[in-house]
Amino acid sequence: MPIRPATEADWPHLWAIIEPIMRDGETFALPRDGDEAVARAYFASPEKVNFVAEEDGVILGASYVRANQQGGGSHIANCGYMTAPAARGRGIARALCAHSIDYCRDQGFKGIQFNFVVSTNEPAVHLWKSLGFDILTRLPKAFHHPVLGYVDGLVMYRAL
Amino acid sequence: MPIRPATEADWPHLWAIIEPIMRDGETFALPRDGDEAVARAYFASPEKVNFVAEEDGVILGASYVRANQQGGGSHIANCGYMTAPAARGRGIARALCAHSIDYCRDQGFKGIQFNFVVSTNEPAVHLWKSLGFDILTRLPKAFHHPVLGYVDGLVMYRAL
DSSP states (O other), rough: EEEEEEGGGGGGHHHHHHHHHHHHSSSOOOOOOOOHHHHHHHSSTOOEEEEEEEETTTEEEEEEEEEEEGGGGEEEEEEEEEOOGGGSSSSSSHHHHHHHHHHHHHHHHHHEEEEEEEEEEHHHHHHHTTOOEEEEEEEEEEEEEETEEEEEEEEEEEEE | OOEOOOOOGHHHHHHHHEEEEEEEHSSSOOOOOOOOHHHHHHHTTTEEEEEEEEETTEEEEEEEEEEEGGGGTTEEEEEEEEEEEGGSSSSHHHHHHHHHHHHHHHHHHHHEEEEEEEETTHHHHHHHTTTTTEEEEEEEEEEEEEEEEEEEEEEEEEEE
């Protein structure tokens, strides 16, 4: 799965991936009625670096990497991943996460923190665990799932 | 300790409080060489509501309140507090935090999460505990303290 830095020209493709996930409202803390600007601020704001997973010229998923905090907290990265709904189950999120682990290590980050994994997103939690992330804590009832109601969020962490 | 909503005219006073704390670099994840725009983005960006503690026309401390996440996470608040160094030890942070607990409850938030308390900021940790916040987890070596080196961050939480 080739992964390359995203360019400005990729954004419409990223938006096409993010929009159904945002409308769905089950796995990301994004407003279900949010517009393109909301998605861009979340996933592709200037302090973030984006990568895309591309196959035969089609973008199947994307990641962002940023410092999770500024100043004294800037040695810990934060990353996010989105896979096109039609391409799920093909290892794209795994490839993107493995890529960002290597990228963050190369950039000198000492760890990666996921601030808000929805606990009921079991495939994601399982995947992050398999890639070396631990659950540091559950955030009690921190996410209102459109079907399941209030469920926990998770803070996950991997040292580099 | 009277606490009131901040106005645009208050910003220079807030900056005067935040700047030495930012230069100090021991208690907030802010770049020590950051400028006023960095401070404003951190403490007073548009999605935040600010309050000030004022005595005899002098602003001694300030708070911000925001939703910690968007969408399904927007029922949990995040708050921050700064006290003018010269006014420490007078209960200003306590008053500001107690005020924001009431404010967040009135606004319908179900809890308040502090994402990144520097673990060596013991007066703050003690204070938040006394106001009903629990440590959900330590973030291992997540903060580089200018004197103490790598120390833990804390995620703290209080249900409302």
